[in-house]
Amino acid sequence: MRKKAAMVLVLFMAASAVWITARDRYLAEHRQSITETVDQVYTAFIAKNYDRLAELSASGSPNHMQHIRSSYGEIQSYELLGLRTKSTREGERVEAEIRVVSFSDGKLHTGTDRLMLVSVDGQWKTWEYASELKLALPAP
Secondary structure: OHHHHHHHHHHHHHHHHHHHHHHHHHHHHHHHHHHHHHHHHHHHHHHOOHHHHHHOEOOOOOHHHHHHHHOOOEEEEEEEEEEEEEEEOOEEEEEEEEEEEEEEOOEEEEEEEEEEEEEEOOEEEEEEEEEOOOOOOOOO
16 A cells, blocks of 8 residues: 555656746746846836837737736836746736836835736737835825
8 A cells, every 4th residue: 555655646646747847948938038028118118119019918908917917006117026927727827926016105115017918929928017106096
């Protein structure tokens, strides 16, 4: 019984290593183009180039992302912290974690944004957006 349990554990570990290696390879193959897309998105945010944001959006409309991002203040700087793949029924997605410094209420605020990216016809596009920054709502 112990030999059987040990064999199952070894097989599970081997399968996990193959799966992780495949995900790492996928990310390595696409890292440069994903990083370029993240840079283009934040450059467009800073420049308030909403036409460019629309081009970089999988839906073709940046309205939701633009509205949410502007609620967190003006972007002063950003830094890509990491990328990770996520498998969904629709295929592979890549989540980008970005440290963002925004200006609102007369102060600088640092937080983390998350962009979910998807490949559309060979080009990386934004699929979802979320931020951990506190909303920069006007005072009552």
